[in-house]
Amino acid sequence: MKNPVFFNKPEAPAEWKDFYQRLDHKNTAPLWEALARLVMPEPRPACLPALWQYQEVRSLLMEAGKLITAEQAERRVLVLENPGIRGLSQITQSLYAGIQLILPGEVARTHRHVASALRFVIESDGAYTAVEGERTTMRPGDFILTPSWTFHDHGNPGGKPAIWMDGLDVPIVNMFDTSFAEHFPAEQQPVTKKEGDALSRYGANMLPLEYKSSSMAAPVFNYPYDRSREALERLRKNGPVDSCHGIKMQYINPVTGGSPMPTIGAFLQLLPAGFNGEAYRSTDATIYCAAEGSGVSKVGDASFTWGLHDIFVVPSWCPVAHQAQNDAVLFSFSDRPAQKALGLWREQRS
Numbered sequence: 268m269k270n271p272v273f274f275n276k277p278e279a280p281a282e283w284k285d286f287y288q289r290l291d292h293k294n295t296a297p298l299w300e301a302l303a304r305l306v307m308p309e310p311r312p313a314c315l316p317a318l319w320q321y322q323e324v325r326s327l328l329m330e331a332g333k334l335i336t337a338e339q340a341e342r343r344v345l346v347l348e349n350p351g352i353r354g355l356s357q358i359t360q361s362l363y364a365g366i367q368l369i370l371p372g373e374v375a376r377t378h379r380h381v382a383s384a385l386r387f388v389i390e391s392d393g394a395y396t397a398v399e400g401e402r403t404t405m406r407p408g409d410f411i412l413t414p415s416w417t418f419h420d421h422g423n424p425g426g427k428p429a430i431w432m433d434g435l436d437v438p439i440v441n442m443f444d445t446s447f448a449e450h451f452p453a454e455q456q457p458v459t460k461k462e463g464d465a466l467s468r469y470g471a472n473m474l475p476l477e478y479k480s481s482s483m484a485a486p487v488f489n490y491p492y493d494r495s496r497e498a499l500e501r502l503r504k505n506g507p508v509d510s511c512h513g514i515k516m517q518y519i520n521p522v523t524g525g526s527p528m529p530t531i532g533a534f535l536q537l538l539p540a541g542f543n544g545e546a547y548r549s550t551d552a553t554i555y556c557a558a559e560g561s562g563v564s565k566v567g568d569a570s571f572t573w574g575l576h577d578i579f580v581v582p583s584w585c586p587v588a589h590q591a592q593n594d595a596v597l598f599s600f601s602d603r604p605a606q607k608a609l610g611l612w613r614e615q616r617s
Contacts, residue, residue, distance in 0.1 A: 309584060310550060310583045310584040312351075312359075312360065312552065312582040312583045312584070312585070313351045314349045314351045314352060314358075314359050314360060314552055314580065315351035315582065316566035316567055316569040316579070316580065316581060316585060317349055317579065317580050318571040318573065318577065318578070318579040319347055319578045319579070320574075320577050321389070321574075321575070321576035321577050321578065324347075324366055325366075325430065328343075328345050328366055328368045328430065329368070329428070331345065331368065332368050332370050332428070336373070337369060337370065337373040337374065337375050338373075338376070341375065341376065341378070342367060343367060343368050343369070343375075344365040344366065344367045344368075345365055345366050346363070346365045347365055347366065347578065347580075349580060351582075355438075356437075357437075357438050358554055358580055359438075359582070360438065360552065360583070361438050361439050361442075361552070361602040361605070362435070362436060362438060362439075362531070362552070362554065362600070362602055363382075363434070363435045363437040363438060364432060364433060364554050365433045366389075366430060366431070366432055367386075367421075367430065367431055367432075367433050368428060368429070368430050369394055369421055369423040369428070369429040370423060370428055370429075371425060371426050371427065371428070372424070373423055374420065374421070374422045374423075374454060375420055375421040375422070376420060376450065376451070376454045377397070377419065377420035377450065377451035377453065377454065377455055377456045378419070378448060378449065378450045378451060379416055379417055379419065379448065379449060379451070380446070380447065380448035380449075381415055381416055381440050381445055381446055381448070382435045382436055382437045382440045382446070383412075383413070383414055383415045383436050383484065383528045383529070383530055384412070384419075384433060384434065384435045385413075385433070385527075385528070385531060385533060385600060386405070386409075386411040386412075386432070386433060386434075387409075387410055387411075387431060387432045387434070387556055387558075387598050387600075388405045388406060388407050388408060388409045388410075388431045388492075389430045389431050389432060389556075389576050390407060390427070390429060391404075391405040391406060391407060391423075391425070391427075391429045391430075391431070392426065392427040393423070393425030393426075394423040394424075394429030395421065395422055395423075395424075396413070396419060396420075396421050396489075397419060397420050397421075397422075397455070397456055397458065398412070398413055398414075398417055398418070398419045398488045399417050399418055399419075399456075400456060400457065400459035400460050401458070401459070401460040401461075401462065401464055401465060401488075402462055403462060403463075403488065403489040405429060405431065406491065406492060406493075407492065407558075408492025408493075408495075408496065408558050408596075408598075409490065409491055409492050410489075410495070410518055410533055410535075410598070411431075411488060411489050411490070412484060412485060412487075412488040412489075412527055412528065413488070414482060414484030414485075414488070415482075415483075415484065415528075416447075420451075420454075420455050420456060432556055432578065434531060434600050436528075436530040436531055436602070436605075439530055439602070465486055465487050465488055466487055466489060466491075469485070469487045469521050470487045470521060474521075474522065478522070480522050480523075483528070484520065484527060484528045484529070485519070485521060485527040486521070486522060487520075487521055490518055490527075495516070495518075495535050496535075496596065498516060499514050499516065499535065499596065502514045502516075508542070510544065510545045510616075511544050511545050511546070511547040511588075511616055512536055512547070513536050513537055513538040513539060513542050513544065513589070513591070514539075515534055515535070515536035515537075516534065516535055517532060517533070518532075518533040518535070525604065526604035528604070529605065529608065530602060530604060530605045531600055531602060531604065532551075532600065532601055532602070532603040532604045533598070533599070534598070534599045534600070534601075535558070535596065535599075536597050536599070537594070537595070537596050538560070538562060538589055538590075538591035538594070538595045538596070539591065539594060540591055540592070540593045541591065542562075542590060542591040544588050544589040544590065545588060545616065546565075546587065546616075546617035547586065547587060547614070547615070547617065548584050548585060548586040548587065548614070548615050549583075549584070549603075549614040549615070550583050550584055550606060550612055550614070551583065551601035551602050551603040551606055551612060552581060552582050552583045552585075552602070553580070553581045553587075553599050553600070554579075554580050554599060554601070555573075555579050555580070555581070555598070555599045556576065556577070556578045557573050557575055557576055557577050557578075557595065557597055557598075558596040558597065558598050559575065559594065559595055559596040560575070560591060560592070560593050560594050560595025560596060561573060561575065561591075561595060562589060562590050562591040562592055562595045563589075563590045563592070564579060564581075564589045564590070565586075565587065565588045565590075566579065566581050566582075566585060566586075566587050567582075567585045584613075586617065
């Protein structure tokens with residue numbers, strides 16, 4: 268039987284059980300038995316609050332670097348699996364996250380896929396990402412895009428390991444059964460543009476004359492950390508400091524003013540030393556990575572003490588309150604743009 272959940276209820280009359288069995292044989296089911304779990308008064312996420320300590324994950328990642336090459340793996344990544352939905356390669360219901368390693372001298376070959384991706388750089392000394400013919404040097408704290416169906420590869424000509432956090436909308440793409448992927452004919456795509464070309468054309472509050480975008484993603488694909496950090500510092504001086512978020516900014520598509528990608532939003536926030544934030548919740552489950560400093564975040568009933576590069580996740584509609592022991596910066600990403608586009612997103616302050 269495909270749907271035996273309701274057949275064995277001792278309180279169910281015999282005629283109900285017989286009716287349910289006949290429904291099941293016709294691939295139908297009684298809505299009244301499932302309504303409470305389908306239409307809920309508020310979110311009940313399967314995802315759980317979780318913390319990944321970077322040094323522990325890094326140790327395992329370096330071990331993986333000894334066991335498998337970048338060529339063998341194609342992408343040498345440790346997936347951050349939410350403990351509430353293990354086995355699905357998801358950190359939330361809608362998003363994937365992982366930690367990727369490129370050792371000195373290695374190249375991760377060129378491919379493309381429908382899923383949109385972001386990179387938040389943790390360690391790098393000269394490593395690069397190439398997107399559609401332009402390479403960009405990866406520096407710690409940089410936020411880098413590989414929009415949907417763009418060829419991209421990674422390389423590390425430097426002398427130290429390069430490590431970053433990946434975030435992709437793979438679960439959304441697969442929910443719609445719209446996944447496509449392919450390799451570039453060569454290991455690396457040809458470099459056809461000078462480094463910084465996209466940032467010069469689209470990242471200075473100007474656009475090329477009569478520019479019309481052919482993509483829903485931002486034409487800029489590297490948001491340098493030093494620029495973003497400077498903006499946060501200036502706003503700290505100007506004030507005010509938000510009681511929930513500290514000083515929080517969202518990365519944007521400079522053409523539209525919207526999110527850098529249609530399904531994924533990204534944010535950067537400064538929590539000044541001594542910050543004791545009020546609780547906040549929203550329907551977009553959010554992944555955080557500490558770019559600077561240390562602190563404590565209360566996530567529902569859990570309390571996470573985090574330090575540099577640690578990663579934690581806040582499930583949908585779960586209250587979170589941040590505290591900073593010293594000046595701290597948190598990078599975060601979520602599916603907020605997709606929820607907003609569908610008119611589903613909500614937030615609530617304590």
